[in-house]
Amino acid sequence: MFVRKISKFDAGTEAIQSLAKIVTYAMTANVFFFLLEVFTATYSGIPGHAKPLQYLFFGLEGHTALVPWMWTATVLAFVGLGLLIVPATRQNEGILPIALLAVFIAAWIDKGMGLVIGGFIPNMFERVTEYTPTATELSITIGVYAIGMLVLTVLYKVAIGIKEDTAGEAEHH
Numbered sequence: 001m002f003v004r005k006i007s008k009f010d011a012g013t014e015a016i017q018s019l020a021k022i023v024t025y026a027m028t029a030n031v032f033f034f035l036l037e038v039f040t041a042t043y044s045g046i047p048g049h050a051k052p053l054q055y056l057f058f059g060l061e062g063h064t065a066l067v068p069w070m071w072t073a074t075v076l077a078f079v080g081l082g083l084l085i086v087p088a089t090r091q092n093e094g095i096l097p098i099a100l101l102a103v104f105i106a107a108w109i110d111k112g113m114g115l116v117i118g119g120f121i122p123n124m125f126e127r128v129t130e131y132t133p134t135a136t137e138l139s140i141t142i143g144v145y146a147i148g149m150l151v152l153t154v155l156y157k158v159a160i161g162i163k164e165d166t167a168g169e170a171e172h173h
Contacts (some may be wrong), residue, residue, distance in 0.1 A: 015077065018022035023100060030110075034110070053117060066117065070114055070118075076105050080102030080106060
């Protein structure tokens with residue numbers, strides 16, 4: 001949809017809707033498995049399973065750095081998924097980008113902060129040591145995203161250029 005806005009290339013509504021359905025199925029599976037994890041952690045009564053979830057959603061021993069992040073991810077996941085499941089909102093090209101952005105941010109927070117960081121809190125000695133990224137880690141992360149965006153931009157530029165050239169040649173024949 002973004003490429004359609006900035007160029008003459010149009011992938012077509014059918015392709016966009018197919019990708020939106022795939023994202024809907026994937027996010028539905030992601031939320032389902034997360035809810036299974038919550039059930040398993042709470043039903044088992046094993047502290048090693050319940051403590052990380054307690055830390056992520058309610059805080060543990062006064063440590064609450066990730067609580068707002070996880071609740072934000074949860075709200076975005078359910079709102080985005082709700083918008084994607086309903087065919088009328090999924091097919092609305094004004095709402096679709098908002099829903100996709102919501103599930104992307106939700107998954108990024110959940111898998112980045114919740115899974116990776118939350119999986120190590122509390123540690124094996126049952127101590128809570130909150131993690132804060134250093135300036136070096138943040139700059140590396142920004143660099144990785146910048147390189148990814150540069151590569152994506154170059155690939156889009158090449159693909160759109162080829163598509164526009166072949167469309168122009170087809171019109172002349």
